[in-house]
Amino acid sequence: MKLLKLVPENTNVDFMRWRNLAVVLSSLLTIASLAFTAYRGLNLGVDFVGGQMIRVTFAQPIDVEQLRGRVLGLHLGEASIQEFGGPKSYQIRLPKPEGGDAAANAAATQVKQLVTASYPGARVDSVETVSGKVSEELADDGAKAIGLAMLGIAVYIWFRFEWQFGVGALLTLAHDVSMTLGFFAFTRLQVDLNVVAAILTIVGYSLNDTVVIYDRIREDLRKYRKMAILPLLNLSLNETLARTVVTSLTVLIALGVLMAIGPEVIFGLAIAIFLGVLIGTYSSIYISAPVLVWLKVTPDSFLKTDEEEKAGTQPA
């Protein structure tokens, strides 16, 4: 059987030739993403702004405007209605009711009654009510968790490699997370708890490629002590290129299937991780590696205290 080789043997792509262009472009895109997110804001779900969300599946496609009119007729405040998953599934969002529990209860009951009375065969799939206090805590926890995860991983990389690599990892993560946020701001996809989980996953997984490439750079730095840094980075990137492509593809196959035919409720999560893997593959080459050039990584960056030097691995 002839085996598939997506990346030919002994490639010699001069990745670093475009590094300045790539870094400038990535920085601009990162800033643009953040600015856009700040300017336009994210479409935050009830998890983060509080309020009520009721998901309904109707027996047949319905007239959204009519449903909107009927829900607005209940005078429960600014209701928004969005298609969700398919032409028969909708999510109805209501603002935080002012009268506390009792009012929230009443609002949900009213909408449920309206739906079941006006649309025979309709099924109320879920009701979520989140108070302002809880939503603030969830938003706070989410932001804290993402920040901590980024720092924690950067510190680990610093311990395992050298400080330059830790900085590189942190910048790579900042890039990946900003781009993902920008994507959500741009597409207006709803950001709920699952998306925060996805971003945390990206923090863990987009660095996968970076770790593999850094590992190879370290190995090559020891092996070819006389080689200049740019050709050395190119060499390491080329050596790991086949692996980068194959792994990214396997993850994308699995997530692509999940996005295409998986449950609607976790579409946001699936698309965020899918995107994160794509961005992470790019940034592992064009953010993680160039950073090492600026921070002047040399074979001597690895001091004698390094455990493997002690173990007697022969530097060439």
Place this chain on the structure above:
Amino acid sequence: MLEFPRWKVWIVSLVVALGVLFSIPSLIAGTTLASRWPSWLPHEKISLGLDLAGGSHLLLEADANDALKQRLQAKEDEVSTELRRDPRIEIGDISTAGGRLSFLVRDPTQVDAAVERLRKLSQPLALTGNRDWDVQVVDQTRVVLIPTPGGTVKALKDAMSVARDVVRRRIDPGGTKEITVITEGADRILVQVPGVENPEQLKKLIGQTARLEFKLVDMEANPADVQQGRAPPGSQVLPMADGSGAIAVKRRVMVSGDQLTKASQGFDQDGRPDINIVFDTAGARRFGRVTQENVGKPFAIILDDKVLSAPNINEPILGGQAQITGSFTVQSANDLAVALASGKLPVKLNVIEERTVGPDLGKDSIHKGVIASVIGTVGVMIFMLITYGRFGVYANIALIVNAFLILAVMAIFNATLTLPGIAGFILTIGAAVDANVLINERIREEIRRGRRLIDAVETGYREAFRAIFDANVTHVISAAIMAYFGSGPVRGFAVVLMIGVVTSVFTAVYFTRMLVALWIRRTRPRALHI
């Protein structure tokens, strides 16, 4: 490489066999096969999260104001009872304004005695040397009891643990359902009830404090004053539950709901729903005595500071049984009976988060999740096969073993599978083969460099392991932080990721290495097709 000792083969095989064995109960759950599964084999199953099984998740928070109010009220009762004892100390102008309890001692010579007796009532707080109430005297005759911060914290803690038990009894009087009721933080209770069709009903049950009190109606009060909300000394004005004005009642509690042993819904002579209650021995005696002394006078039945009804005492009620009437429906009478039987909530609980998922959505999600998992896995496997041939097959076997192991570990720890958890499962499948990709690419590289077959395989596994290890640690860091900060479904996702990281390193590195070693030992291949 070739040194893969027999005992290691046995251990790895044993782990794999156990993994398959422990994952079966979860896989056959709900099918007819489940009943044919021998009873001596493991039965641990993965539980489904509410987002998959359907049900309600409620987060309740103690109302701090109400906690203070109830604590002051209880203290007021305690103080009155104590000072009424011999030698009796007459007090008046009781007030609970400003979060403190204060009253006048009528005879100035008794102030010191009152303070002495009340200090004895306060409880010392462990370790701190402080007490739960400060007793002070102002203006010579006014005694003020101030709750100390330490006392308030302890009172809340005690109240929450009682509240947790009360909530559990209310939702599940029979104690048979698989519900979760746990305290979270200092002032919250998390309630998870699978398969609830009507969360409103659930919230009504929990939302009621159900503090039941019987008090005499103050007949001397001036009706005009009562409508203004003013009551004579020793009395208080309470609203009627049906909204028909207000009524003045004596502050002193005749009997309270704490002294009930039973409460059930019934019907009165006219066929209207009411609640039958039975007092315990002490309560029955007290109720009998008070009704005997007050025949012909009305008494008020008060629930959560609202008067349900104020019937006349026609004759002494001696048997310890009574009916509570009011404008009830069968449902509301039944709810109240459950609430009364489970005891009063020591603090009012507000619902601050609610998530309810219908059972159909959960079924849809499982169905779609399973199909996506299967297709995703098959897709990855085909890709691995055409890329790496024999080594791809080994990676694929490892992948399947990994899927079993994840299920098995989840089952053994009785972990909860949530909808994002399914995504975590699929992600793990995609990412788990990364270890094999790393190894296989490295082997290819080493062969290109001209290494001999066995040497290449050995170097491949050794050199790739460093990167595999570091990459997986980063996954664990992010998953652990997610598990710590996340709630419910997100935590379920993190748990699957963490389990997947550990099992995938085992299957992708050790297990495939064993397969490769056994193959090389058996066939002694001359060339590697990879």
